[in-house]
Amino acid sequence: MDAIWHWFRVLYDTTGINLPIFYDAFDRRRFVNGLWMTLALSVISIIASVAIGVVGAWLQGSRLRMTRRVVNGYIQFFRNTPPLVQIYFFYFGIGSLLSTTGPTGHPVPLVSNVAWAIISLSFFAGAFNVEIFRAGVEAVPKTTIEAAESLGFSRLRTYLLIVLPLAFRISLPALNNNLVNLVKTTTLAYAIAVPELLYVTSQIWSDNLNVPEMMNVLLLVYFVLVGALVLAMDRWERAIRVPGFGA
C-alpha cells in the first residue's frame, strides 16, 4: 500500500500532478471521510425521501380535504424553492430556534448540521417522490383497486399490497431520475459545513492549491457514484419486472 502512496508523491515530484489524497495521510483521511459522508447522506436521504413519497402519495388520496391540502402545500413549498435556500432555511432559520442551553450557558443545538442536511435533502427529494408516486398510483387501473376492495381489503392494505407495488413499477424510471438528482444535490450540504465530498475536496484544494487535479478527482468520483446507483436501479427494475405489466 505504501508503495502505491509513494508512487503518487513521485508523480507529483516528476510531473507536478498533485494528488495529496493518496500520499498525504491527513488529506487521505479527510477525503475518505468525505466519501463516506456523501454515501451516508445519499443512502439515508434516498430511503427517507422514498418513504416520504410513499406516505405522501397515500395521504394525497385521502378523503379529508385538509390532509390533501397539507400534502399539496408541502409539495409546492419544496418544489418551488431552491434546495440550497431550503438547507440554509433549516440550518440557520429553524436551527437557531431549536437549541437548548447547555450546563455552561452555551446554546446547544438540538439538530446537527448533518441531520439538517439529511432532513432538508429528504424533504426536497420527497416532494418530487410524492408526485412521482402519485402519477404511478393514478396509472393503476381503478378496476384492479375495486377487485381488491370487493375481496375485503381495507384502503390501507389495498394501497400497501396492490396499488403501491404496481405504482412503484410504473414510477421507477422517474424515480431513478429523481434519486440521481438527489445524490448530486448532496453537494449542497457543503454550504452548512457538512464534510461531504465537495466540502473536503475544496478544503484540500485550498490548502494544496491543486484545484484542477481535485476538480478532476471530484468529477470522476461522482461519475462512478451516480453510475453505480443507476446500475443498481436498472438491475432492480429488471428483477421486479412482471410479465405482461408495464413497459
Next chain:
Amino acid sequence: MIKFSNIVVAGAALALLGATAAHADTLADIKSKGTLVVGTKADYRPFGYLDPSGKIIGFEPDLAADLAKRLGVKLELVAVVASNRIQFLQQGKIDLMIATASDTPDRRKIIDFAEPNYYGSGTNVMALKSAHLKSWADLKGKKVCLIQGSFYNKELQEKYGIEGVAFPGTAEALAALKNGNCVGFAYDDTAIIGQLQTPEWSAYEMPLDSILFQPWGIGVKQGETALRDFVGKATIDWHKTGEIIKLEKKWGIKPTKWAEEMHDKYK
C-alpha cells in the same frame, strides 16, 4: 521567522537601491502642499471606522495623524478597501496606505513597504466567555467554525486537532457560532476584536494567544524612498516609545506579544 528576516534583508537591499534612483519625491510635495493623504480602512473597527459624525477614527488614523504632525502638515484620510487600496496608492490618490495590509513578497513586487512593520494580525478564536477556553489544546476534537479557503484551516486541523466546520462566508460562520454549532470561530484576530466591540457579541471573548502571525506594512508607491524611510523612522519611534502598545490600550485591542517584542527590540 526565516521568511521575516528574508523580508528585512530584501527591504534593506531595496533601500540602498532606492537611495540612488529616486526621482519623484512625494515627501517634498506633501510638505509643499501642506497635506498628507492617507488611505485607511473605514469599515474595520477598531483599526479604521466611522464615528457617529462620519469621521474616520481608529488605530490607523491615529498613526496617520502622528505622521502628519511629524511633518507639520494637515491630514486628509481617504477610506479604502482591500480591493482598491493598492490601486489608489499606485494612482497617487493617496500618499500612504495604512490599511491592515499584510506585508507579503507578492505585494512587494508592486509597491514598497516601510521598514519595520507597524503591526500585524494573527489567527485566534472567538468563543463564549462561559466556554472558559485557556489554550489551543482545549479545542482538540471540538467543532470550530472556519471560513472556507482560509490559509490557516489545514494547520488548525492538522496541528491543533480541531474539528473544522467551514462556511462560505463570515456571516454564516458567525450565525453558526451563535447557534452553538461550534464552540469557537477561528478568524483573523484583529477582525475578532472589532466584532467583540459590538454589544451583540458581549458574551463572547477572544481567549487564546494568536498564532500564525502576519505582519502589516505601511505602503508607499514604488520608488518613494524618502517617504518610505521617513515612515520607517517614525515606526521605529512608535515601537521604541511604546506608542503602539498605548494605542492597543486606547482602542481596546488585546495586547499582543508581537507589539511587546517590538518594543523590547527597539527600546
Next chain:
Amino acid sequence: MNAEATTTPRPLVSVRDVHKSFGHVEVLKGVSMDVQKGEAICIIGPSGSGKSTLLRCINGLVPINSGTIRVRDFEVQNLKTDHEKIALRKEVSMVFQQYNLFPHKTALDNVMMAPVHVLRENRDEVRTRALALLKKVGLAAKADAYPGELSGGQQQRVAIARALAMRPEVMLFDEITAALDPETIKDVLATVRELANEGMTCMLVTHEMRFAREVASTVYFTDGGVIVESGPPAQLFDRPAKERTRAFLSQVL
C-alpha cells in the same frame, strides 16, 4: 307458523325497492328481488339497464340512494365504515368482466392473498386450499404463472378461484364472459355450472342466454332500471308475458 317458515324460508339476499342515481341519471328505479340460499339466478337485459350496478350495490361497492339490501344479517345500506363493509365482503365475492387479477402476483398468490391478509388465516392451510381451488378451475399447472402469461379465460378462472377462496355465501358474476374469446368461454361457464350444481348461491349478470336457461332457477329481465319480468327460464324464454321481453329476446336469441 312453523309450516309457513318451512314453505318460505328467509331469503339469503333480499333487495327491496332500490333506487340508485349517478348524478342526474337514475339507473335503478325501484328494484326488488329475493334469492334463496343455494339458488342461482340470472339477470339479463340490454346494456345500460342497471344490471352491473345492482351487483355492485349488493357488494357494497356502490352506495344506494333509497330502499334496502340485506345479505344474511347485513343491512348493506347501513354499512358505513371500511370495517363494516369488509365484514360483508367476506360473505359476498364478486367476479368482474375484466378479471382484475393483481398483475404482480402469481395465480396462486392471487388466490391466497385475501384469505391470508383479510381473513388472517394460516398461510399453509390457505395454500393447500388455493391449490385445490386452482385444480377445481382446471389450472393446477398454472399456479406459478403471472396473469400476463395467461389467456383471458384462464385469468377469469383464476379470478373465480380467488373469489371462492374467501368461502363466500354468495357469488356475484358480472358479465364474466363478455371480454373473452368464444373458445375460452366454454371452460369458464363449465366452472360456474359446477359451482351452481354444488349448491353455491350465484347471481349472474350475463348475455349467455343458453347458459342462463340451463343453470338459473329464476331469470330476471331488466330494462331502463326496472325489472320488467321475472320467472323460471322455461317461462321467461319461451312464454314471455311482456312485449319488451319478447323484443329483447328476439334480438339476442
